[in-house]
Amino acid sequence: MTGRLAFVESPVQLLNVLEWAHATALHDTPRPLHAVPPQPARRDPAPGPGTAGLTVVVLSPTDPMSRGQLRRMAQLAREEGITVKWQDARQGKGAVARTLRELAGPLRTAERVIVGDPFSRYVQLLLTLFGPRRVTVVDDGTATMEFAAQLARGERLVRWHRRGSRGPRELVLAPVTSLARRKLAPGRRRTVEIFTSLPVEPPPGTTVLVNDFSWTRSRFGPPRLTRGADLVGTSLVETGVVDPDEYLRAVTALARTHGATRYFAHRRESTEKLHRIAVETGLEVVRPDLPLELIARRGPIGRTVVSFPSTVVHTLPLALAGTGVKVAVCEIAPEWLRANASPRAQGFLAGVAGTATRTERLEFG
Known part of the structure; x- marks a missing residue:
């Protein structure tokens, strides 16, 4: 080589x-x-x-x-x-x-x-x-x-x-x-x-x-769009940043507000957490077999995709450019953080959301 x-x-x-x-x-x-x-x-x-x-x-x-x-x-x-x-x-x-x-x-x-x-x-x-x-x-x-x-x-x-x-x-x-x-x-x-x-x-x-x-974009799509919204999961609970109960409450509220039917799981999310999400929210939990950018581009995908601060709030608008899909980001509230989370966590996550210029900002509360 x-x-x-x-x-x-x-x-x-x-x-x-x-x-x-x-x-x-x-x-x-x-x-x-x-x-x-x-x-x-x-x-x-x-x-x-x-x-x-x-x-x-x-x-x-x-x-x-x-x-x-x-x-x-x-x-x-x-x-x-x-x-x-x-x-x-x-x-x-x-x-x-x-x-x-x-x-x-x-x-x-x-x-x-x-x-x-x-x-x-x-x-x-x-x-x-x-x-x-x-x-x-x-x-x-x-x-x-x-x-x-x-x-x-x-x-x-x-x-x-x-x-x-x-x-x-x-x-x-x-x-x-x-x-x-x-x-x-x-x-x-x-x-x-x-x-x-x-x-x-x-x-x-x-x-x-x-x-x-x-x-x-040249390899896949454009995707077929569904009428509802999709939620994108995050591993912030698994990395010790966000409290699991607060996370579940946020997912429940976002699903209800936006009429979401599917939850795209991060590959590092635990089976126990995903089972709890499925049972308590009624969302269909999807474990993608490829990175979400490819899954979304292949479709079907919701007309609105809601995510917490993560890479996808920057990448999905690029991968889905010209398709009419709206990507929205929900910021992490300070009270969702675990007591032992890194002192840099709140500022870093706020920066990830704040610099996502091609997304819609959601206020949670």
Whole structure:
């Protein structure tokens, strides 16, 4: 494996690598954030020039939902002419050492490395093996906003929902994180590109290429629209940010207000929570087999899609451009937060909602 090497750990990361390959084949320079040209559907895709020499390494997670979606995304990538290597990087004794040994050579010879999650300990460990001359960071949800901000401020890489404690594990991994941060930063011998659909301020020395979901729009749809509304779930309960009872009350109220009939579950939402939502709200809980951007573009989809602050309030308006679907965002009220939630949570979530310029804002209460 040589040329361009991508590391992904989630279905959305793989989708955004596909979008990056498509965008780099079509455009030599970044486009302004507001440029979202409509494109006709292309139902019989053929491998394009952007996929030549691109290899995607799937550092497979352990949860079944993520693995299932990744398998389906990997097949779509292969149909586009991309080489996909499935790496069971977390299963079995010695998996980490075996993965590092197998990927050291390809990483050393890659002319460009595409990273799906710069906060991933696995990716950070891989980057300590070799410092690529060209780095591209593609979206892994709203984490891209925090990555860009931390890179600009010269801070260590910490996910926004973490409280920032320096426990024994963090202290052991601190040298890896510090070295990886340097290898993700632009320098005299390294260029760094951020490929994103989110509003980010480019850190000094980096370039931003806009992801307008042109591959998704050319590959799928336009969708058939239903009369009702759809709700989009979030894993804020599972990450310890939002109280589960408050979340259920909010979902119930939103479903009643907007006449929603379906609830699209996040792949990390627990079975117990989803069962409670189905029983207490009457919503049909849907576990998508692909990222929501693709599911929505294929359809059917509601004429209104309601979401809490998350990546989809930025990505769905792009993927559904020209379809007439309205995307609305419901902000997280301070009283919904758990007592031990990160002090940064409220501000970060408010920023995610507030910068979603193509959505309708909902006031809850």
